[in-house]
Amino acid sequence: MVEVAWLTIKLAGITTILLLILATPLAWWLARGRSRWKAPVGALVALPIVLPPTVLGFYLLIALGPHSPLMLLLHPFGIRTLAFTFEGLVIGSLIYSLPFAVQPLRNAFIAVGDEPLEAAATLGASSWSTFRRVALPLALPGYAVAAILAFAHTVGEFGVVMMLGGGIPGETQVLSIEIYRLVEALEWDKAHQLSAALLAFAFVVMLTLLLMERRVTERDGRG
Numbered sequence: 001m002v003e004v005a006w007l008t009i010k011l012a013g014i015t016t017i018l019l020l021i022l023a024t025p026l027a028w029w030l031a032r033g034r035s036r037w038k039a040p041v042g043a044l045v046a047l048p049i050v051l052p053p054t055v056l057g058f059y060l061l062i063a064l065g066p067h068s069p070l071m072l073l074l075h076p077f078g079i080r081t082l083a084f085t086f087e088g089l090v091i092g093s094l095i096y097s098l099p100f101a102v103q104p105l106r107n108a109f110i111a112v113g114d115e116p117l118e119a120a121a122t123l124g125a126s127s128w129s130t131f132r133r134v135a136l137p138l139a140l141p142g143y144a145v146a147a148i149l150a151f152a153h154t155v156g157e158f159g160v161v162m163m164l165g166g167g168i169p170g171e172t173q174v175l176s177i178e179i180y181r182l183v184e185a186l187e188w189d190k191a192h193q194l195s196a197a198l199l200a201f202a203f204v205v206m207l208t209l210l211l212m213e214r215r216v217t218e219r220d221g222r223g
């Protein structure tokens with residue numbers, strides 16, 4: 001059980017860190033860009049919210065399987081497949097949890113507004129300096145929300161993990177898969193304990209988000 005919990009935390013932690021890095025430029029572009037492609041790209045990013053996890057997991061299984069064009073390109077490097085591997089789970093989690101990182105960051109960048117950015121530009125700051133010294137600090141609450149949501153969503157994912165990982169002990173068997181295995185084995189007491197722990201975790205996550213939202217609202221009201 002400890003190994004399963006550690007693997008889940010490891011997967012969620014790596015996914016969250018990578019998502020915050022990858023989602024930042026995408027969220028900034030969706031918030032501040034003026035391209036006609038914003039709507040289609042935004043819809044594509046948000047697709048995992050409504051797409052059944054098994055559907056996404058199925059296509060990821062094909063894409064990361066040994067006979068896919070992508071994997072054929074990696075064969076010379078000794079990589080034949082990423083399906084049923086921890087690395088494959090990271091890729092799947094990145095895609096499935098992407099909207100839960102992008103949307104809070106996008107909303108945070110929109111909330112920054114034009115005035116602080118225009119003021120920095122007036123003072124001669126470069127685009128990168130304006131982003132790093134003005135937009136990024138003002139968007140930190142959005143980063144906190146994105147990190148919490150991405151981590152929690154990855155911890156609770158089942159469909160993509162099952163399709164892409166298969167529940168291999170020590171490799172892809174995370175907590176959600178362990179609960180399924182315990183139920184199949186009729187080990188109800190252990191399944192109850194693990195399910196109750198995840199239920200408590202989900203409650204703490206939602207309570208934290210609501211308290212953060214109330215704090216931001218009160219701060220804005222005082223301002």
